[in-house]
Amino acid sequence: MHEAASVPAWVLLAYLASGVCFILALRGLSSPESSRRGNFTGMVGMAIAVATTLGTHQLATLPEIGAAILIGGGVGLITARKIQMTAMPQLVAAFHSLVGMAAVLVGAAAYLNPEAFGIAARITPIASPSIISIYPVSRIEMGLGVAIGAITFSGSVIAFLKLNGNMSGKPILLPLRHVINFGTLFAILALIAYFTQDQSPWVFFTVMGLSFAIGFLLIIPIGGADMPVVISMLNSYSGWAAAAMGFTLHNSAMIITGALVGSSGAILSYIMCRAMNRSFLSVISGGFGGEVAGTGAASAIDRPYKRGSAEDAAFLMKQAEQVIIVPGYGMAVAQAQHAVREMADLLKNEGVKVKFAIHPVAGRMPGHMNVLLAEANVPYDEVFELEDINSEFAQTDVAYVIGANDVTNPAAKSDKTSPIYGMPVLDVEKARTVLFVKRSMGGVGYAGIDNDLFYRDNTMMLLGDAKKMTEEIVKALG
């Protein structure tokens, strides 16, 4: 690649600086105190990257570029301000899809105008018009970038529709889906290889089309409960797409960022899978969370259970020394986080110690519950992760489970036939009393498994909407 000499050293250094800023931005997230500074560093990095690019190219189209940034930036800022915290998973999925689409568009633009990107040589055969030939390495990079971008886009759109409720969270299982998926993936890779020999448009655009299709096919069979993994995986893909484009453009800021984001998403997927005791492959091959529960569920419906009222719950918690609150996706759906915080505050005024216990896969994305509690002004030093709090349930008087189900199911520890066997769960049943808030006795968790916890002697079921029930408890406490 000969164009390297034409790029001034300061430009390369500026992109490097921008990459370093992004590393520091992620580093800042190691604690909430340093996180805001980290985010600011990230903005600085982005400003450096954009300014450097604008400064080194002709600015003939500056007004159009300005308009595009204004429109996009405006939409982004308004969305960021208005979005409800409970809708965070959808928003993140939507943002992933935009990164994917941007990668596809940049790839297409580079394909149509390779000279502008410095990735092609002009060959002039004798007595014929000159041909612009894209370097073979660049063709592979470009092909991969467009393919990953397209998968990210269509996959994220499906994830968005599922999370936003426009599409059922139930897995959609096509016959022969594994054959179709592998066939399509193989075809994409084969076409990218062929692209190095033949740069005709049909090869490029078929790769693009097939990649859009495979993104769609990969996500439709995955159920709602596995969304934390899907969304992390798409996060990872959006990073790899950016990295592939960075290879095409020889841009270190893009490569560094792509690698950071790619590994971030991969690690989050790993953490989520580990928290469900499932392999990544079993999650992405899909189908979980849709089938009718095999054993237990049907026969269990008429087992006896204890039902309590808001007053009973308030009384029990007031008498307690320590209460641990276990929130789950149901709290997000009912928007109950503010009521929960109010309840916690009243209990604290009564001299009760209140803690929050969060399972890594509670909610629909990594850290979902933490954000909701933070939104409701719960101090983050009262919120604990599974491994930090699990030993405390035995010394706890009341565990208040709100909208969480599978992550508290003791069957994961004892029942080898249970689909969630081996999944690390919160030991809520060890608390003296378990208060379990649930809409009705009929429904079972997303894994479609009955929860033995409901029928234990020390469990009191609080049947009703999570938010209403908590508000009634608040009233009874006040």
Place this chain on the structure above:
Amino acid sequence: MDFISILSIFVLACFVGYFVVWSVTPALHTPLMSVTNAISSVIVVGALIASAAAGSATSKWLGLVAVALASVNIFGGFAVTQRMLSMYKKKERRDA
């Protein structure tokens, strides 16, 4: 830059990413996702090059659309991360 130096940057950055991300506290995993979202929009660099280049009108328009999409992400991603991070507060000092 030749392919090998680019590859070196990439491989080393993967390792940096691995260690940096493991040090992120689980409580901040959602902000981590939104901020990685924002920074992966550095792809806007490619979009800007396409929009600024002469030669192909289609390519220019594709670039401009990509600039707009990436801008949604950049501004939206950083802003929503900022909003989330500002909510994480420590316990206020209360009288014992």
